[in-house]
Amino acid sequence: MPNLDVWAPRVLSLLRIVAALLFMEHGLMKLFHFPAPQPGAPDPLPMILTAAATIEVVGGALIALGLFTRVAAFVCSGQMAAAYFMAHAPQGFWPALNGGEAAILFCxxxxxxxxxxxxxxxxDALVRKRP
Known part of the structure; x- marks a missing residue:
């Protein structure tokens, strides 16, 4: 079997891009109702959900581009941890029952x-290669 380690940096990039675009979609649904309104989101959004949606759109875009990735990922990870404990954990212990699987996975x-x-x-990788 060929050595798969050579593909690890590319697959890491794919994981980053796909996860970021899916994350960004949640913010776009809250803020712009694109591609559809976020199910269960109140209209108008309370300030905390507006802040969360802004983090999802801006952080998701930065992560998808791979720009300031580590900082953006840290902020987005923290937001998902907070979202889980504020919105999902009070609904019950098991993530499959409280709807928190996506929040945990994104985190x-x-x-x-x-x-x-x-x-x-x-x-980020392009910038590192510059002299």
């Missing part, structure tokens, strides 16, 4: 990106 994928970095397909 830990972004936490991983804080330590792993953006991968080779990123603006």
């Amino acid at each position: 830990f994928v972004f936490l991983y990106l804080v330590f792993a970095g953006p991968g080779i397909w990123s603006v």
Whole structure:
């Protein structure tokens, strides 16, 4: 079997991009009702959800581009931890029953990106290569 380690930096970039675009979609749904309104989100949004949606859109865009990835991922990971404990955990212990699986997964994928970095397909990687 070929050595798959050579593909790790590319697959890391793919994980970063896909996770960030999915994360960004939640913010776009809250702020702009694109591609549809966020199910269950009040209209107008309270300030805390407006702040969360802004983090999702801006942080998601930065992570997708791989620009300031570690900082953006740290902020987004923290937001997802807070979202889980504020919105999902009070609904019950089990994530499959309280609807918190996505929040947990986003939290830990972004936490991983804080330590792993953006991968080779990123603006951060391009900037590092400049003299």
